[in-house]
Amino acid sequence: MSDATELLSEQWFTTRAWQPFPFQQEVWQAIGDGESGLLHATTGSGKTYAVWLGALNRFATKAPSPTATDKPAPLTVLWITPMRALAADTARALQAPLDDLGIGWSIGLRTGDTSGAERARQGRRLPSALVTTPESLTLLLTRADARQAFAGLRMLVVDEWHELLGNKRGVQLQLALARLRQWMPELIVWGLSATLGNQPHALDVLLHPGSGRLVQGKVDKDLRVDTLLPPSIERFPWAGHLGLRMLAQVVEEIDSAATTLVFTNTRSQSEIWYQALLDARPDWAGLIALHHGSLAREVRDWVELGLKQGALKAVLCTSSLDLGVDFLPVERVLQIGSPKGVARLMQRAGRSGHAPGRTSRVTLVPTHSVEVVEAAAAQVAIAERRIEARSAPHRPLDVLVQHLVSMALGGGFRPDELFAEVRQAWSYRELTDEHWQWALAFVRHGGHSLTAYPDYQRVEPDETGLWKVPSRRVALRHRMSIGTIVSDASLTVKFWAKGGSGRSLGSIEEGFIARLRPGDNFLFGGRLLELVRVENMTAYVSRATGKKAAVPRWNGGRMPLSSELADAVVEQLGAAAREQFTTPEMRLVEPLLRVQMGWSALPTETTLLAEVMKSREGWHLFLYPFAGRHVHLGLASLLAWRMGRHQPLTFSIAVNDYGFELLSATEVDWLRWLTPELFSENDLLHDVLASLNAGELARRRFREIARIAGLVFSGYPGAQKSARQLQASSGLFFDVFRQYDPANLLLTQAEEEVLRQELEVERLQQTLTRLQQRTLDIHQVKRTTPLAFPLMVERFRESMSSEKLADRIRRMVAELDKAAGPGGYQPQADASIAVERDTRPKRKPRATKDGTPRPKKARRATR
């Protein structure tokens, strides 16, 4: 940088007549000095060019003549993006200054979508800058000539680092980074991150064991958060999966803006809303679109293009559009249902108002009453910038096991060297020799002891001590399973055409299709489809007519309400309990909160509300700690287990973000047992672990671990049936491991992850501490209160038992005998919808013309 010529970055900004922001100049300066770092700025503020032009300043030169067709520079910059959907847009953004300045660099893409021809080309020579995902980067590292291919690498950029930081994909990237730094100690690494509560931690994890500069980008734009309130609250549901009562108002909002993004929390919800909007406004056909992760690539591309060109009026989307390039035409953002977290809401708000002179605006659309309170709380939390923190996972052994096999593929490894290298990754900085030896033994023998797993071979040391994968079949299987994103077995959805298959529409979970029979209708990708047949992991469909249709459910992780937002909600409720109804939101829900206060009470900052009730289903306890669904699950299991020490009981547990329910078929005297001892922090870890063993949670968490560690293989695409004979469910593996190899560390990890992630045991501990300072406000209620109602109708339940299995079977068999017919006892999902009924006046018995009761309508035979 000693020569006097102007920096490339400045030249380019001059050609565009742009003025660089101070943070961009700071990053250019830092990269010029060879520094690494983290740049924190909101989307659309020029992060990309801060880092990219810094890289060009340092490593690129203008080609002597623009027509020269010399080979482009070797691979110099790696650009990691968390979503492959973003890769193409990123590549386009990176290309622009190269063209304008005549720099002889090539840009390439490498993701799961990259074509075979392009892969082959890259196999011969990698582009000067490669845009790729963490998974594809690891795959590149499994090439035998990886070190040579990466020899020219000087800089690595991680886009949207906040998206990777807290999960196992981030850990996978940490490991890849450790390897690259081993080869190139001078490697410059920059992370780009949006809204995050703990930037220094993000910097630490990325650059561990080194350090770097934290650059604060442009200050958050002004954010406007408002709420779409229903005109009256009377008919508004307490709980609802659809929340379609707001449809008319949502239509109006969409109508009033040029382009609107409508975010939902689940894919199912987006499908339902899309259909409802089309029904309401048939003239919007072709103007509104649907975008979620299970739709086919082409469909999503079309939607994204439409957004960029401003051709679409509205797009119903899920987190699939949280990230990525800006869609300038987007004017408004609507969030249907709970925003779940402050950072997430800010991110979504930031998708709007990119055109000059506009502010970002997000409008919350509550789908039930408590969400109106949440909306009020979210506004306070955002105004006070209470942003959530994210932490990197601690020592996930499944990712390590996968990494060992990957490295054995990539030219082999020597254990001592690799151990030192792995410990350079932040998540493994405290990896013990014991765990390392276990991981080595696991990939070699499959278990702890040398004789445990005969016939097993994944990685073997050769005569020189280099660990390699001897079997080509194992190598192929491993390459296909690299990655840490776990989803249920999914089927491709395709149109049925005579003599073959038609266009692909996307993918759908096997579990959902298994419940349908040919001829059944379902909604997918905004279409009404009829299932024709299922074969070879493909669901063939045709267009359907009619009204009745199932809506697919995808078992994606349900995000818990963040502590920050939950606390803000309790503050709102506490204020309401003190008769303060200041905001329009709170004034709207006032009548309902008064019902809750009349029947029971409101939770506040200083009380813990508990409600006890008996119904025909059994004995209920409702408790409202407002700590997010994960913590509630842990707390519910803990209480159930501690209760089980007093008397053998079986509980069915329902949780949501506000509280949980413990339901028992046999009598429990909660008024007597619900004491502060049940919430004691003593023996917390022991008790939570014991409650885990009695429940199903660890088993479910094992699913992900089994996939990542290579226990369960999700199959080759289009594999023959016989391949399925070699697939087993992770649940089965879990049972076999627990019975025959209980010391297996993957089981231990399943437990640890349940503790850390599913139950958030640290947050659980904090919650217990806080709960102990609150007074227990226990109410015996006669009917389901407004707060209890959503829990009462929750279908997805955990169970926890301290009874003998035989006793449980005996009781259920006896109940089955009592219930007429072999269909079995049907639990009544709508057992007590008393709340809604009570708000309506009682209907008089209908009088017929002649005063006699009407004959029963002839019902169609159901069988």
Added chain:
Amino acid sequence: MTSHLPIELEQTELWLLAEKAIYWPAQQALLIADIHFGKAAAYRRLGQPVPHGTTQANLQRLDALLARYPCKQLIFLGDFLHAPESQTPATLDQLHDWRATHAELTITLIRGNHDRRAGDPPTSLGMNVVPEPLLLGPFALQHEADPHPSHHVLAGHLHPAFRLNGRGRQNLRLPCFCIGDRLSLLPAFGSFTGTMTVTAEDRWQIYVVGDGEVWPLKRSAPIRPGICP
């Protein structure tokens, strides 16, 4: 703690065993479906670690049954070996050792879909291997649950399980016997096998298995012929 439940089917007494097998006193025969020997070994061959011990556990459970019920013959209703990769020396050695302790026993295997891929077990195991159906008394012993024109079918293959629902929104999923009037199903015996949930159709008399007991579920409708599920 272990018990059995005698039932009468086609004027023949059969005992449903809590160990997920059927004992036929008149024939002194033990019927076992879907034992899937060598399944764990097949996985290990493919580079998927599975702990050791499933084969041994299966054999011990067989031993216990053979000791408790006087048996002249042992009949496997298919899926004896899981896959070609199951024919490993370790697994076969265990099977040979076990066979030697029951030298006098007549063992018959009715080939199932897995056996057709895995190949017959070595002749040194001294087993009669026959295609389905094997007609014995009033029964057609088969692997797959296809109806037979003249005989009542006893079959495996489907690994049936039943979900019990109870008050307080509780439920339990347990392996089960499905007894129909022309076709009946045995649960899978193997300790490393999954299950498939059957729905409560009135054509089945369901007997769930759990905690060392066999539990009949009451039913009101008459048995109708049917194909599961």
